[in-house]
Amino acid sequence: MANYPTKLFGIVGYPLGHSMSPGLHNWGFREVGFPGVYLAWSEPPEKLKDFFRAVRLLPILGGNITIPHKVEAMKLVDKVSERAAAIGAINTFYWKGEELWGENTDVIGFLAPLKGRSFKKALLLGAGGVSRAVIAGLKDLGVPEIIIANRTLEKAQALADHFHIKAIPWDERMKPEADLIINATSQGMKGEQVDKSPYEEKWLEGRKGLVYDIVYNPLETLLLRESKAAGWETVTGLTMFVEQARAAFALWTGGVEMPQAPATAKVKELLGL
Ligand code: ATR
DSSP states (O other), X not given: OOSSOOEEEEEEESXXXXXXXXXXXXXXXXXXXXXXXXXXXXXXXXXXXXXXXXXXXXXEEEXXXXXXXXXXXXXXXXXXXXXXXXXTOOSEEEEETTEEEEEOHHHHHHHGGGXXXXXXXEEEEOOSTTHHHHHHHHHHHTOSEEEEEESSHHHHHHHHHHHTOEEEEGGGTTSSOOSEEEEOSXXXXXXTTTTXXXXXXXXXXXXXXXXXXXXXXXXXXXXXXXXXXXTOEEEOHHHXXXXXXXXXXHHHTTSOOOOHHHXXXXXXXXXXX
């Protein structure tokens, strides 16, 4: 084996902004001794077709797909997993023999910290890009009642219709007695919304359950701080980020795992935590 990287990987998106994926995967390849290199490819929508032609021409063994290409890219691979088809979006591509496959490892990442758990009623806050993967994950987990609330009700209703779940107005999100609450809004994220929470602490009182924030920067959002104070269990978005990356990595390397604890430490380092 050559002692320099011979296999290309990368993330395609537009605009790419600040992605942690190159830092994490390049570290992972070195860590397990895999001859890969992971690049960042900023390609606008009109170049996406050409990009996938390049994937079929160059020694590109896999990659991640991010905003705004997750839906469109589904049409440019040969096959997608059942899970990805149900979600209607892919965030990962890889080769299975001569076929280029699309997968959605966001669901795998979302489910990782919930493995073996069961919940009666889930409340999902937000109806953006990541919410589809969350709903598919909750269905996979077998949660019998899933309710979605979003500031713009129409977006929640569209997802509710697609997945056969219930949508409620944003102002009524305190009503369902959920034992699992997931934040998939941008409230609490580093920047303008860092001091915001999508759910009030007083609504958590007198009940028990788990609050899962998809946000990972900051690691402990206002929502998670208040949930802890109210005696609820909490899960940060860091696990989901690390696990979606580990699932993709294993697809690319033919099952070689990116070690979990050091990967989590690496992401924290990349976040400056
Ligand atoms: P992503 O693709 O990462 O999910 P997004 O599509 O921009 O990001 O979704 C952001 C989510 O945060 C949306 O559900 C958005 O609500 P709208 O659909 O009404 O825009 C939600 N969101 C953003 N700012 C919010 C705020 N101030 N209050 C409540 N929800 C907010």
